[in-house]
Amino acid sequence: MLESAAIAKQPLVAYLSMEIALGPAMATYSGGLGILAGDTLRAAADMGINMVGVTLLHRRGYFRQQLDSEGRQVEGPSLWDPQDYLEPMGARIIVKIESRDVHVQAWRYTIEGQHGHTVTVYLLDTDLPVNGAWDRKLTDHLYGGDDRYRLCQEVVLGIGGVSMLHALGHRITTYHMNEGHSALLTMALLNDLHKLDSLYKVTPEDMEVVRNHCVFTTHTPVPAGMDKFPRSLVSDVLGKDLSTALQRLECFHDGSLNMTHLALMFSRYINGVSMRHEEISRGMFPNYPVNSISNGVHAPTWTSVPYQRLFDRYIPEWRRDNHYLRYAISIPLEEIWQAHIEAKRLLFEEVRKRTDIWLAPHVMTIGFARRATLYKRADLLFADIDRLIRLSKQAGPLQILYGGKAHPRDEEGKAMIRKVFEASAALRDHVKVVYLEDYDMRLAGYICSGVDLWLNTPRKPDEASGTSGMKAALNGVPSFSVLDGWWVEGHFESVTGWSIGDSHDSVEDTAAEVSSLYNKLEYQIVPMFYARWTEYARVMRSAIALNGSFYNSQRMIAQYMINAYTAPARGEA
Numbered sequence: 001m002l003e004s005a006a007i008a009k010q011p012l013v014a015y016l017s018m019e020i021a022l023g024p025a026m027a028t029y030s031g032g033l034g035i036l037a038g039d040t041l042r043a044a045a046d047m048g049i050n051m052v053g054v055t056l057l058h059r060r061g062y063f064r065q066q067l068d069s070e071g072r073q074v075e076g077p078s079l080w081d082p083q084d085y086l087e088p089m090g091a092r093i094i095v096k097i098e099s100r101d102v103h104v105q106a107w108r109y110t111i112e113g114q115h116g117h118t119v120t121v122y123l124l125d126t127d128l129p130v131n132g133a134w135d136r137k138l139t140d141h142l143y144g145g146d147d148r149y150r151l152c153q154e155v156v157l158g159i160g161g162v163s164m165l166h167a168l169g170h171r172i173t174t175y176h177m178n179e180g181h182s183a184l185l186t187m188a189l190l191n192d193l194h195k196l197d198s199l200y201k202v203t204p205e206d207m208e209v210v211r212n213h214c215v216f217t218t219h220t221p222v223p224a225g226m227d228k229f230p231r232s233l234v235s236d237v238l239g240k241d242l243s244t245a246l247q248r249l250e251c252f253h254d255g256s257l258n259m260t261h262l263a264l265m266f267s268r269y270i271n272g273v274s275m276r277h278e279e280i281s282r283g284m285f286p287n288y289p290v291n292s293i294s295n296g297v298h299a300p301t302w303t304s305v306p307y308q309r310l311f312d313r314y315i316p317e318w319r320r321d322n323h324y325l326r327y328a329i330s331i332p333l334e335e336i337w338q339a340h341i342e343a344k345r346l347l348f349e350e351v352r353k354r355t356d357i358w359l360a361p362h363v364m365t366i367g368f369a370r371r372a373t374l375y376k377r378a379d380l381l382f383a384d385i386d387r388l389i390r391l392s393k394q395a396g397p398l399q400i401l402y403g404g405k406a407h408p409r410d411e412e413g414k415a416m417i418r419k420v421f422e423a424s425a426a427l428r429d430h431v432k433v434v435y436l437e438d439y440d441m442r443l444a445g446y447i448c449s450g451v452d453l454w455l456n457t458p459r460k461p462d463e464a465s466g467t468s469g470m471k472a473a474l475n476g477v478p479s480f481s482v483l484d485g486w487w488v489e490g491h492f493e494s495v496t497g498w499s500i501g502d503s504h505d506s507v508e509d510t511a512a513e514v515s516s517l518y519n520k521l522e523y524q525i526v527p528m529f530y531a532r533w534t535e536y537a538r539v540m541r542s543a544i545a546l547n548g549s550f551y552n553s554q555r556m557i558a559q560y561m562i563n564a565y566t567a568p569a570r571g572e573a
């Protein structure tokens, strides 16, 4: 009784995200953003935090990836059956889209935390017989379709999300916008104060009321990565009243509605996802008080079974409280190494099952898997093929595992995959390079934990945080990365891994990065792996103790509680 009363008194946070990775078999996410959303809610459930999630159903998912012999991506639908995982809710709400009434239903997914507390996620669905054919498909494809389709989806998520939470009887204290896709929720909240057709009556005080209920996390330092919709489209989709209101509130910039700016205008707390990202975001949005809360990953989800067993033996408290991972520093090095050998074996078995390729267990294995898009530079390792061959002959043999999908309309991203295939052919007799198809949560679990070194080569400063290196760290896999995103703060040279280049400033010097990449591999990392394994295992262990203990979603959620959810509103003392 006492405990439930305490929970009831906690402020209720609604977390809205266009994608949420709820489980490997549910195609409701595409990559890092969705994984982060899922890890956030999983940590909230573990920690007994009063939170609900809202997203779209994405009946046809993102897509399934196949690659032909030259690395050309072929996309297919990734179908899943919501009935297998979700419970339909009785409540129905209506949103106005292009002046039509679009009916929305919600499905419920329950995340159960370690101690029995639950977090509910509502997945909004427009596939109802009362809706027209086009509207029924609005919640089918994650990041599919054109701008019009995307804006309609954002109406369902933002405006529909608020209505649905009301209809289900939730009294929300804080709306957390995970990226700008849900920013229209601010208009729904204003509409609760004034009907939309009288939004000309909105006062600065009204805006402050809305602001006091909203928190915004921005996830990209690249202006092109932010959703923008031209005025005519906004007027078509949202209707004249709302679009006039947005205009009056000065939400249009250069003739378009920028969802990041809308979210910034109406949030009491704004954060980037690493310290470096805060710095970049402050430069981009000088009129807003941007803070940072660095991302983290859900430790029990991303720790491989061999490491779970090891931690359970030496630091049994680690699941309840991830801080205890600090004490990994006293686990014997042989045990660290042995658990890793086992995780590597599990990965190689999975590779064999998927591809029929046998990887050599004793060969140093480098991993690179994430969204295939230009700035991630999957091809940087192949800048000088001859050098890479020489290096592997002199320092020790290498094999490399790749994975990652390119967005169906991202031609540069698709070209990256083809380049890896070309390099793989050129290296054939020297270094084995394998590109695994259909990178997803399950495959990420194997790759991030089973390789010997986690490579990351983004173009600075485009990586807001990155989280796959955090998954690797939990499994004792050191990162070898450009100093961008979380690595600027998680990197201690030869202690938690290695940097590519030695500065995080954004002056582009690809030649210097390439030479640092090859030099460190040839003279430091590969020789250490082969000739001085205890030194290598010491780096692995420090990666766990220093980074696993901090870059987890438990610490992250605690920081959101302290800084964003329960902190005094802007302007208050």
Ligand SMILES: *Cc1c(COP(=O)(O)O)cnc(C)c1O
Residues within 6 Å of the ligand: 030, 031, 032, 035, 369, 370, 371, 439, 440, 441, 444, 445, 465, 466, 467, 468, 469, 471
């Ligand atoms: C963790 C993860 C990502 C994020 O990778 P980054 O290197 O942080 O960009 C993307 N996709 C999947 C499936 C993941 O599990």
